[in-house]
Amino acid sequence: MSISSRFAVAIHILALLDINKEGRNTSEFIAGSVNTNPVVIRRVIGLLGKVGLVHTSPGVGGASLARPPREINLLEVYRAVQNDPPGELFAAHDKPNPKCLVGRNIQETLDTVFKRAESAMEKELAKVTLDQIVFDLVRADR
């Protein structure tokens, strides 16, 4: 299965928070842009808040970036909204037969390869900052 669209939604939210930093960013407003339910937005913002990417205030609140967009990279965002812990992008099959040469060693062998592939992907995400996303976003609109 593919990686949850929460990631895409999270980036959308952060970009919007940056672009609309003067306005009041309620979950309903953001939901209007993302085109989903406000609760979905609040859930994602909750995750982003937990890792210190955004500030939110209960009550008549709205969210805002907790850090300059130049200092936020997509890997952080990815990690924030991802359920699976790091190193588990690829699922292993459990309990292969220890009496078999393959069963006995496959997990360790795959672990190395899987970690390498996952890291390569994450490295690309780490290269991209929110700043760049917003820049591209604005440029694409011209």
Added chain:
Amino acid sequence: MSISSRFAVAIHILALLDINKEGRNTSEFIAGSVNTNPVVIRRVIGLLGKVGLVHTSPGVGGASLARPPREINLLEVYRAVQNDPPGELFAAHDKPNPKCLVGRNIQETLDTVFKRAESAMEKELAKVTLDQIVFDLVRADR
């Protein structure tokens, strides 16, 4: 969510086919090593056969590698067992609001980044051949 364990199972199967190339590799035998149900094995083998990685024969059959393990890389295997088409490792959120600057351009912008990250991962997979997996497997067992 993580990538289906079908991928890990597929590699397990292929490694076993190589190591046990003299024996008769029935779905039941393989299932014993993977520790799952024979039907699960047949399903995965079916996918591998469809892309020409293994040969299977109905009836009293058993499977075998269709190519030398040196010429099989993990990206092919990944593609064979993956449901999602290439380029969709990351899910986009659908129908963002076109009236919003962000909503209007987010998909195109993310697409670039997502494809880059996905490619980086696949490149790592492409680097690894079944040959190397088997080598590591045997080495780890000493």
Added chain:
DNA sequence: ATAATTGTAACTACAATGGTTACAGGTGAT
């Protein structure tokens, strides 16, 4: 012929996801 095995369909259980309603509690404006 017979026994073994594949390929597939059908069903089940389970987990993640995203959407939705509901509501208690916080906050700012007046």
Added chain:
DNA sequence: ATCACCTGTAACCATTGTAGTTACAATTAT
């Protein structure tokens, strides 16, 4: 102080992908 507004969260639902299981027709070697 009240009030309208908003957040945070729980609860529930429908959908989907996955993996395991049983069952069986079709196929093949012996």
